[in-house]
Amino acid sequence: MALTLSRRRFLQASVIASITGAQPGHTQTGLGKKIVVVGAGLAGLNTALILQRWGFDVTVVEARERVGGRLWTLDHVLGSPEGGGNVIGANYGRVIHKAHELDVPLRTPARTLPSDYVIGGQPIRRDQWATTDANPLPDDWRSTLPERLLARLNNRNPLLTTRAWHDPTLMATDEPADAGLRALGFPEAAIRLIDANNSYGNNLSETSLMALYRVMGEFGRLTGPGLAIHEATAGNMRIPEAMSRQLRQPVSMGDPVLSITQTRSGVKVSMASGKMVEADAAVLAVPAPALQQMVLGLPDSQADSIASIAYHKIIQLHCVAEQPFWEAAGWSGSWWTDGLLGRVFTRPIPGDHRYNMTVWINGDNCDALNAMSKADCTEAITKALWQLMPAAREVTEIGQLVRWSEDPFAGGSWALWRPGQAAQAHDAIRTPAGRLFFAGEHTAEAYRGMEAAMESGERAALQVMRALS
Amino acid sequence: MRLRIYCRVILLLAGLQSGYTRAETLSPALLYDVACSACHSLGSTTDHRVGPPLGDVKRRTAGAVKGYPYSQAVMDSNHVWTLPTLVAWLTDPEAMIPNNAMNYSNALTAEETLRLAEWLLEQSGD
Numbered sequence: 001m002a003l004t005l006s007r008r009r010f011l012q013a014s015v016i017a018s019i020t021g022a023q024p025g026h027t028q029t030g031l032g033k034k035i036v037v038v039g040a041g042l043a044g045l046n047t048a049l050i051l052q053r054w055g056f057d058v059t060v061v062e063a064r065e066r067v068g069g070r071l072w073t074l075d076h077v078l079g080s081p082e083g084g085g086n087v088i089g090a091n092y093g094r095v096i097h098k099a100h101e102l103d104v105p106l107r108t109p110a111r112t113l114p115s116d117y118v119i120g121g122q123p124i125r126r127d128q129w130a131t132t133d134a135n136p137l138p139d140d141w142r143s144t145l146p147e148r149l150l151a152r153l154n155n156r157n158p159l160l161t162t163r164a165w166h167d168p169t170l171m172a173t174d175e176p177a178d179a180g181l182r183a184l185g186f187p188e189a190a191i192r193l194i195d196a197n198n199s200y201g202n203n204l205s206e207t208s209l210m211a212l213y214r215v216m217g218e219f220g221r222l223t224g225p226g227l228a229i230h231e232a233t234a235g236n237m238r239i240p241e242a243m244s245r246q247l248r249q250p251v252s253m254g255d256p257v258l259s260i261t262q263t264r265s266g267v268k269v270s271m272a273s274g275k276m277v278e279a280d281a282a283v284l285a286v287p288a289p290a291l292q293q294m295v296l297g298l299p300d301s302q303a304d305s306i307a308s309i310a311y312h313k314i315i316q317l318h319c320v321a322e323q324p325f326w327e328a329a330g331w332s333g334s335w336w337t338d339g340l341l342g343r344v345f346t347r348p349i350p351g352d353h354r355y356n357m358t359v360w361i362n363g364d365n366c367d368a369l370n371a372m373s374k375a376d377c378t379e380a381i382t383k384a385l386w387q388l389m390p391a392a393r394e395v396t397e398i399g400q401l402v403r404w405s406e407d408p409f410a411g412g413s414w415a416l417w418r419p420g421q422a423a424q425a426h427d428a429i430r431t432p433a434g435r436l437f438f439a440g441e442h443t444a445e446a447y448r449g450m451e452a453a454m455e456s457g458e459r460a461a462l463q464v465m466r467a468l469s
Numbered sequence: 470m471r472l473r474i475y476c477r478v479i480l481l482l483a484g485l486q487s488g489y490t491r492a493e494t495l496s497p498a499l500l501y502d503v504a505c506s507a508c509h510s511l512g513s514t515t516d517h518r519v520g521p522p523l524g525d526v527k528r529r530t531a532g533a534v535k536g537y538p539y540s541q542a543v544m545d546s547n548h549v550w551t552l553p554t555l556v557a558w559l560t561d562p563e564a565m566i567p568n569n570a571m572n573y574s575n576a577l578t579a580e581e582t583l584r585l586a587e588w589l590l591e592q593s594g595d
Contacts, residue, residue, distance in 0.1 A: 029499060050503055091572055093508035093519035100517045161563040162574050218572070445574035458503050459576040465495055 029469050030056030034279040036269050037061070040251045041069020042450055043439040044285030045243040046094070046457030051464060052248060059249055059277060061269070063256035063290070063409045066237075067244045070287075070410055071450070073235030077399040078320045079349035079356040080235045084404075084413075085450045088230040092447070094454035095239065096230065102242035105233040112347045113333030113355075117146060118388060119193075121339065126332055136189035146193045146336050150200075152186070153216045162446045165214035171423035177201060180209030195363075196338040201416055202313055202363040211417040218448065236450075256409070259295035260284075262434045280468055283460050285439040285453075287311065288429065289411020298433050305428035308421065309442060311405065311412020313366040317359040317381045318399040321346065324355065325391040340365070340384045357396065359385060366405065374401055414449070415442035430459070437463050497588030500581055511592050520571065526550045527593030531566070540570040555586040 033056055037048045040062035048058045066072075072084040088095050088106065099106050117124040122134045129135055130143040137144070144152065164170055175183075181191050181204070191204065200215050201207025232238045244251050255271045260282055269277040284291060288309045298306070326333050326346075333355070335344040342361035349356055359381055361369065369377045378401045386393045404413040417425075430443035439460035444452030501511075508520035514536075515522060521537040531548040532539040546566045548554050557565045559582050562573055575582060 029495065053502070054499055091519055091570070097507040097518055160567060161561070162572060445576075446572045454507070455574070462495070462503055462576055465499070469495065 029054040029465055031469075032057050033281075033468050034059070034266075035464060035468075036267065036277050036279040036282045037285055038257050038269070038282060039069060039285035039290075039440070040064075040067040040240065040244060040253075041285060041440070042071065042095070042240055042243075042453035043441065043443075043457045043460075044069075044283065045240055045247075046098075046454045047283050047285055047439050047460045047464075049243060049246055050457065050461035052246075054461075054465060056464075056468075057249075058247065059252065059279065060244070060247060061252045061255060061257060061271065061277065063254070063286075065254045067251055067253075068237040068240040069453075070404070070413065071236045071240055072402075073232075073237035074318055074400050074402075075235060075237075077318050077356075078354060078397075079352065081318050081356045081358060081399075082231070082236055083316060083318065083400065083402040085236055086231065088232075088236070088450060090228055090230070092230075092449075092451040092454075094458075095450050098243065098454070099232060099239050102239070102246070104238045104242050106230040107233045107350075108228050109231045110347045110350050112345050115145075115147065115334040115336040115343070116332050118335060118337035118339060118341075119146075123331075123388075125330070136193070138187050138189070141187055141190055144190075146338075147197070149186075149190050149194050150198075150212065151216055151219065153181075153184070153213060154220045156184075157213050157217050157220065159210070159213045159217050165210050165217075166417075166422035166426040168423045170210060171420055174208050174210045174420045174423075176205045176419045177207040177209045177212050178204035180212075193338060196365070197336065197342050197362055199312070199362055202310060206310065206416075206418055208417040208419045208421065211422065215448070257294050260436065261297065262436070267435050281435040281437060281464055283437045283439055283464060285457070285460070287410055287412070287440060288415060288442055290409050293408070296433075296436065298436070302428050302431065302433060305425040308418075308425060309429070310416045310418065311410075312414050312416050313363055313370070313405045314402075314413045315359075315361040315366045315369055315377070315381075315404075316400075316402040317378065317385075318402065319357040319359070319385075320349075320397045320399060321355040321357045321392065322395040322397070323353070325395050326389065329391065331389075335388065337388070340369075341381065341388060344385070344388075357392075366403070370403060370405060374403075377401060377403070430456070432463050432467065435467075437467075494584070495581065497584045500577060500585040501588065504575075504577060504585065505589075523589055523592065525593050526555070527590045529593075540568065542566050542568040543570070550590070552586055552590060555589065556583055559586055 030051060035051050035056050035058050037044045037058060037060045040060050044060060048060050052058045070084040074081050074083045114126055116126050117129060119134050124132050124134050129145060135142050159165055178191055195204045200212055255273045257269055258272055259270045261268045266278055266280045267282045269282060288306045289311055291306050333346040341359055342365060344357060344359050346355050346357045369380060372380065382398055404410050430438050437460045439456040441452035444456045447455050508518050510516055510518055510522045511524045512522045513524040521534040527550060529550050531546050532544040543566055559575055562569055562571050
């Protein structure tokens with residue numbers, strides 16, 4: 001028995017030593033081969049750290065002047081609200097482990113205040129939703145709150161496995177989400193309400209029903225006791241920042257990649273500054289709209305697949321409320337509307353008497369606002385806010401406008417799938433093209449969001465190591 | 470259903486072991502590091518990671534680590550972790566135990582999955 005334990009401990013110690021780089025035998029996988037990782041978001045940084053750990057010489061290049069990509073903590077706004085990825089799911093094992101490993105403290109987020117509703121311009125108290133005449137839903141749907149309508153898809157979710165959402169057989173039955181919901185018996189009023197604030201498609205007619213099943217299935221998996229969500233206490237961007245500090249070579253910032261050419265023995269990466277980086281291979285860990293701006297010489301079918309992916313439109317206006325002005329009028333603090341404002345999420349700032357209030361507009365509802373200048377867009381949203389909540393005007397400070405689809409290095413908040421599209425495109429966008437490899441949340445299989453980025457980094461690193469070891 | 474999965478795994482193992490050369494492959498320690506270590510330690514008690522520890526996995530009954538909040542599906546499965554069951558699980562967890570909580574997509578080749586499973590079992594000692 002003592003011998004068994006001692007052998008096991010020896011093996012465990014060997015693994016730990018190899019992972020931390022203390023044992024030279026295991027770090028020779030990369031043999032110092034050089035890899036350029038394009039993009040310093042979670043996907044690129046995770047790829048880079050894995051490859052570095054296993055002996056590769058890694059250079060990360062980033063177009064922005066900061067790391068984190070679509071993680072963007074607004075440190076200049078009181079309460080440091082998240083302009084990008086805000087939720088670390090209870091099952092985001094890779095993100096949670098990385099934060100733990102790098103001493104980035106996590107906490108349970110302050111609870112967002114409950115929502116009241118504004119439908120057709122009429123404010124409705126949350127507790128009156130089921131009974132008010134302003135509720136447009138038929139009798140057997142009236143008691144379902146607008147933000148929970150889509151979850152009724154889980155009553156008969158056909159996606160039994162992680163990969164099924166892009167399985168070609170199931171995809172053959174895929175259809176536009178609005179038609180699909182109709183066929184499933186969702187009333188027109190419910191479809192309109194879902195479309196008003198849908199985080200998973202710009203409009204339901206161009207959204208894959210299977211993609212919605214995927215999202216709802218994932219939420220269904222997360223229901224249960226003890227599954228608390230997290231956020232980084234000092235802001236989620238602290239996680240990629242801490243990851244970037246682990247790199248032996250600092251991230252090259254503020255220099256977008258213009259093109260990559262492949263030679264017989266490697267790649268040549270041309271930067272906007274005129275600099276050229278040569279390497280054995282490149283990992284492209286940027287969103288599809290950013291990929292499209294680079295000259296990569298990809299096969300036509302792969303380039304077409306990348307070009308075909310739509311990205312979700314989000315506009316946020318981050319504000320700070322000095323006091324809970326909504327209480328005097330008997331409102332709950334947050335709002336769900338079918339108008340210009342979309343949703344308003346209000347939550348207390350931990351350790352402070354004030355509140356972060358974020359207007360959150362989704363999908364095609366952003367189009368008119370995205371066509372405006374930044375100042376006009378801010379003014380239009382602010383005007384709608386004061387109209388809904390006149391009492392807010394004197395006690396609310398307007399902070400930061402965030403428009404993800406206007407960001408050339410993101411092109412939107414996350415990848416969307418059109419009906420039937422994922423059957424072919426999902427494989428195409430993650431298949432290596434010679435010495436070019438692909439990572440990013442859009443290439444992930446099991447997860448969405450931050451964990452998808454981390455997952456994709458593991459897969460891309462494995463592909464690189466198989467090809468170059 | 471379970472019998473069918475085992476048969477597939479046994480055929481896979483036989484095929485792989487008969488003809489595969491193990492040179493020039495990624496080490497199982499690397500495969501564990503990349504594909505498992507973020508969620509599973511090699512210890513024997515739970516920690517901050519979202520998955521159960523794998524240190525004593527050999528011949529352990531699925532769902533047996535004290536204090537780990539397993540899904541009911543895993544608790545009810547009565548699987549014992551051996552090479553065929555572990556390979557089947559890593560290959561497609563949902564095919565083996567539907568409604569389990571591990572949201573995992575295997576990015577390894579069949580041969581890598583086999584070597585990783587063998588290695589994980591070795592970590593338990595004899």
